[in-house]
Amino acid sequence: MSKNHKTSNANLNRISASEFKKSEKFNTIIVLDGVRSLHNVGSVFRTADAFLIEAIYLCGLTGTPPNKEIEKTALGATNSVEWVYFKKTEDAIISLKNKGYKIYAVEQAEQKTWLNNVNYNNENIALVFGNEVYGVEQPIINMCNEVIEIPQLGTKHSLNISVSVGVVLWQLLGKKINVE
Amino acid sequence: MSKNHKTSNANLNRISASEFKKSEKFNTIIVLDGVRSLHNVGSVFRTADAFLIEAIYLCGLTGTPPNKEIEKTALGATNSVEWVYFKKTEDAIISLKNKGYKIYAVEQAEQKTWLNNVNYNNENIALVFGNEVYGVEQPIINMCNEVIEIPQLGTKHSLNISVSVGVVLWQLLGKKINVE
Numbered sequence: 001m002s003k004n005h006k007t008s009n010a011n012l013n014r015i016s017a018s019e020f021k022k023s024e025k026f027n028t029i030i031v032l033d034g035v036r037s038l039h040n041v042g043s044v045f046r047t048a049d050a051f052l053i054e055a056i057y058l059c060g061l062t063g064t065p066p067n068k069e070i071e072k073t074a075l076g077a078t079n080s081v082e083w084v085y086f087k088k089t090e091d092a093i094i095s096l097k098n099k100g101y102k103i104y105a106v107e108q109a110e111q112k113t114w115l116n117n118v119n120y121n122n123e124n125i126a127l128v129f130g131n132e133v134y135g136v137e138q139p140i141i142n143m144c145n146e147v148i149e150i151p152q153l154g155t156k157h158s159l160n161i162s163v164s165v166g167v168v169l170w171q172l173l174g175k176k177i178n179v180e
Numbered sequence: 181m182s183k184n185h186k187t188s189n190a191n192l193n194r195i196s197a198s199e200f201k202k203s204e205k206f207n208t209i210i211v212l213d214g215v216r217s218l219h220n221v222g223s224v225f226r227t228a229d230a231f232l233i234e235a236i237y238l239c240g241l242t243g244t245p246p247n248k249e250i251e252k253t254a255l256g257a258t259n260s261v262e263w264v265y266f267k268k269t270e271d272a273i274i275s276l277k278n279k280g281y282k283i284y285a286v287e288q289a290e291q292k293t294w295l296n297n298v299n300y301n302n303e304n305i306a307l308v309f310g311n312e313v314y315g316v317e318q319p320i321i322n323m324c325n326e327v328i329e330i331p332q333l334g335t336k337h338s339l340n341i342s343v344s345v346g347v348v349l350w351q352l353l354g355k356k357i358n359v360e
Contacts, residue, residue: 004289004290004291004292004321004322004327005289005290005318006287006288006289006315006316006318006321007288007289007290009337012288012337014332014334014335014336014337015333015334015335016335017335019335020334020335023333039219043340043342043343046336046339046340046343047339047340047343048334049334049335049336050330050332050333050334050336050338050339051332051333051334052333052334073340075336076335076336077334077335077336079335080334080335080336081334107186108186108187108192109184109185109186109187110184110185110187111184112184114359115350115354116354116355116357116359117359135186136186138185138186141184141186142184147184150230151357151359152194152230152231153195153203153230153231153232153357154194154195154200154228154229154230154231154232154257154260154261155194155195155196155197155199155200155229155256155257155259155260156194156226156229156230156255156256156257156260157189157192157194158230159226159227159230159346160223160226160227160253160342160346162223162340162342162343163223163226163227163342163343163345163346164346165343166339166340166343166344166346166347167346167347167350167354170295170347170350170351171350171354174295174296174331174347174351175296177296177331177333179294179296179297179331
């Protein structure tokens, strides 16, 4: 494989921010419920850009663009991905319900669907991710339609939140992405 | 769903670090080739813990435990997951080849297998992830058996490296994790 050259950034032929805005998106909205780390917020923007997500709802103490710390990991994805700020996460959920979205909390709970068993059929869905320490708050879980849990086999309680967003989006959307 | 209680950390019944060491792992080794961000390194440890990965090889300028910045995101996973430091990434690859591992670079390259099309059958594999800006260096790619590329549809060139590790591990191992 000595001639397998890396693709230059120019040759990746990525779309522009204005093309992104006009592109057909996955009908998926990410809700961040009190995510404290601005690095995590920026990283979620970058992942949402890569997987053509409809929007990110930033709620409560979650930081919002423009912000230098968010940009360190977003690297400009705040210019392509739509976002809305809600002071109360409850209001974000009510707004999504009114628009007909099915709402999943990504958490560890008594009744849950394991991520391995989740299938996505292009319906309108929202995925709620919570604070680094407290997770998605119980009153918010009570408002959600279902809980998705990522199976984890090791010693720690949970994955980093930006990693969780990547893993869940890949499970749902990876199979839908056309590759040659 | 008003009675769907979150699972307390105690009720998650996670294994201890010594139980982790004795557990049967996935035959998967993660190689970090010059990863600059200590937050990324810590986050990779946490993901490797969650998915019972055999070891992490930290190469070149990649930071190593014990390190306060790594711990901020590893949250103790440096105590469970095995790691080895190699000054030269080439030496890590040679060591893996000698042990019979199939080696995949996770990169963007002319010849690649799209992540959607990768299947894992419990063979010994190593996954090489590169520097935040430069990716996996071309001489290292030349030593690998194959390149895996994560399809990305948006404006940016790549995902955050700790997110990439999560997404690739989930694609390979998610289906292998038994859930009830």
